[in-house]
Amino acid sequence: MTVGGESTMIEFRDAGRGHALAQALRRAVDESGRERITVMHVCGSHEQAIARYGLRDLFPERLEVIMGPGCPVCITDTDEVDEAVALARQGVRVLTYGDMLRVPGSVMSLADAKREGADVGVVYSVAEAAAQAVASDAPVVFFATGFETTAVATAAVLLGEPPAGFQVLSAHKYIPPVMEIVAEMPGSRVEGFLAAGHAATITGWGIFDDFVAEHGRPVAVAGFEPLDILAALCRLVEMIARAEPRTINVYPRCVTREGNRCAQQTLWRVFRATGGLWRGIAHVPNGNLRLRGTYARYDAREHFDTSAASSPSTAAARALAGRCRCGDIMSGIATPADCALFERECTPEAPVGACMVSSEGTCRIWQQYGVRSGNGDAAVLGVCPRIP
Amino acid sequence: MCLGVPGRVVSVDDNLATVDFWGVHREVRLDIVDEPVAAGDYVLNHVGFAIRRIPDAEVTATMALYDELLAAAAEADLLAQDVRSELRANRRARAPTKAKRGTLE
Ligand code: SF4
Numbered sequence: 001m002t003v004g005g006e007s008t009m010i011e012f013r014d015a016g017r018g019h020a021l022a023q024a025l026r027r028a029v030d031e032s033g034r035e036r037i038t039v040m041h042v043c044g045s046h047e048q049a050i051a052r053y054g055l056r057d058l059f060p061e062r063l064e065v066i067m068g069p070g071c072p073v074c075i076t077d078t079d080e081v082d083e084a085v086a087l088a089r090q091g092v093r094v095l096t097y098g099d100m101l102r103v104p105g106s107v108m109s110l111a112d113a114k115r116e117g118a119d120v121g122v123v124y125s126v127a128e129a130a131a132q133a134v135a136s137d138a139p140v141v142f143f144a145t146g147f148e149t150t151a152v153a154t155a156a157v158l159l160g161e162p163p164a165g166f167q168v169l170s171a172h173k174y175i176p177p178v179m180e181i182v183a184e185m186p187g188s189r190v191e192g193f194l195a196a197g198h199a200a201t202i203t204g205w206g207i208f209d210d211f212v213a214e215h216g217r218p219v220a221v222a223g224f225e226p227l228d229i230l231a232a233l234c235r236l237v238e239m240i241a242r243a244e245p246r247t248i249n250v251y252p253r254c255v256t257r258e259g260n261r262c263a264q265q266t267l268w269r270v271f272r273a274t275g276g277l278w279r280g281i282a283h284v285p286n287g288n289l290r291l292r293g294t295y296a297r298y299d300a301r302e303h304f305d306t307s308a309a310s311s312p313s314t315a316a317a318r319a320l321a322g323r324c325r326c327g328d329i330m331s332g333i334a335t336p337a338d339c340a341l342f343e344r345e346c347t348p349e350a351p352v353g354a355c356m357v358s359s360e361g362t363c364r365i366w367q368q369y370g371v372r373s374g375n376g377d378a379a380v381l382g383v384c385p386r387i388p
Numbered sequence: 389m390c391l392g393v394p395g396r397v398v399s400v401d402d403n404l405a406t407v408d409f410w411g412v413h414r415e416v417r418l419d420i421v422d423e424p425v426a427a428g429d430y431v432l433n434h435v436g437f438a439i440r441r442i443p444d445a446e447v448t449a450t451m452a453l454y455d456e457l458l459a460a461a462a463e464a465d466l467l468a469q470d471v472r473s474e475l476r477a478n479r480r481a482r483a484p485t486k487a488k489r490g491t492l493e
Binding site for chain 1: 389392417419420421422432434435436437439440442443446449450452453464465466470473474476
């Protein structure tokens with residue numbers, strides 16, 4: 001079914017359906033009679049798909065689609081990076097996912113620590129990290145980041161009872177609670193949410209019903225193809241226009257109401273939800289996943305001093321970091337184009353903020369695909385009207 | 389880390405499956421997959437773990453996106469990059485484990 005040469009997925013898969021959906025979306029927005037409708041997605045892969053296929057060009061001008069805190073790397077808090085750096089600088093072997101290496105802590109990133117001689121390594125899977133612990137006499141700490149989909153993998157490895165030398169520094173985060181925070185933020189324009197398809201594969205779509213009832217914002221679970229995203233946006237706009245908030249599953253080929261029960265049990269057997277900081281967002285009640293007491297023997301925080309080293313970062317680096325707008329971007333208040341550092345002082349080679357580090361960060365995605373502004377004036381790609 | 393990657397199960401050994409991803413065989417843990425998996429099934433994988441058995445009727449639609457991504461995408465394409473690192477996650481998925489499928493009540 002692979003047909004090469006076409007530049008966009010919509011042409012490749014089904015141009016007719018794509019354009020029909022784009023038209024339906026335009027109609028839905030028109031019929032709403034609304035000046036502006038703002039919806040948020042909470043998934044780096046959604047932003048990648050939207051940018052990659054140029055979907056913002058197809059969105060009606062009055063529909064604003066913003067990326068919320070959906071990049072697991074970007075929301076890993078500075079304190080958590082500091083803990084990993086502190087461990088590495090104590091001489092402990094620290095393993096983590098590749099994207100985490102260059103995320104700045106308050107003093108330095110893990111990559112900086114590695115340059116100083118610390119033993120820091122990259123793995124693609126938590127299972128790989130556990131395998132390294134088996135082969136090693138010294139303790140190995142896995143700096144575990146990511147949302148529920150990734151936390152489940154960490155949990156499964158711990159349920160398998162790896163050797164005690166395998167330690168987990170959990171910075172895992174749980175998405176549903178942060179949606180509540182964003183929905184209730186003062187000045188939030190977000191009227192509906194696109195939920196990430198593969199996270200919902202684990203949690204099931206039923207989990208959003210309480211959120212919808214409590215906050216009056218509809219949720220549409222979406223896949224990662226252009227047609228999936230357009231279809232989900234259509235349903236979302238319809239629900240917003242009619243003021244009939246519900247949860248709608250627009251990704252039934254992957255997501256069920258109850259989700260993956262086995263994975264949920266694995267997750268909650270090993271982890272408990274507790275409040276904690278998300279970088280740039282807020283303290284999120286129940287937003288952090290930490291090991292339960294029954295797994296304390298694998299908890300790096302129980303065995304090591306993870307309090308941060310206190311050597312101050314350079315004043316220049318601090319000044320730049322103070323101008324980073326990642327938090328505003330993930331809260332839907334700003335776009336990368338609103339950040340004066342975007343593609344100037346802040347580039348993928350020399351990132352100032354975490355949103356420029358990760359392949360799922362909004363700034364990195366916009367930089368990669370040449371997005372210069374949100375929709376509305378997105379038709380002129382390559383021109384950057386809002387960057388001074 | 390949001391995107392899972394589908395592959396076809398070649399063989400199953402306890403809670404470890406050998407899965408074919410576009411011609412490359414990799415190991416995938418089955419601890420947390422939602423349904424029993426057998427050779428010939430398609431599963432969705434995330435960081436070395438199968439998180440879902442893809443129903444037969446949905447295999448074609450699910451594979452289409454990835455076929456296009458991997459066939460047409462440039463090295464620098466972020467979505468394709470994430471798919472490729474998911475594939476690498478399955479390279480060394482074997483880890484010590486006592487957990488078996490069905491140990492959860
Ligand atoms: S461009 Fe860089 S400095 Fe500006 S918000 Fe994004 S990550 Fe932060």
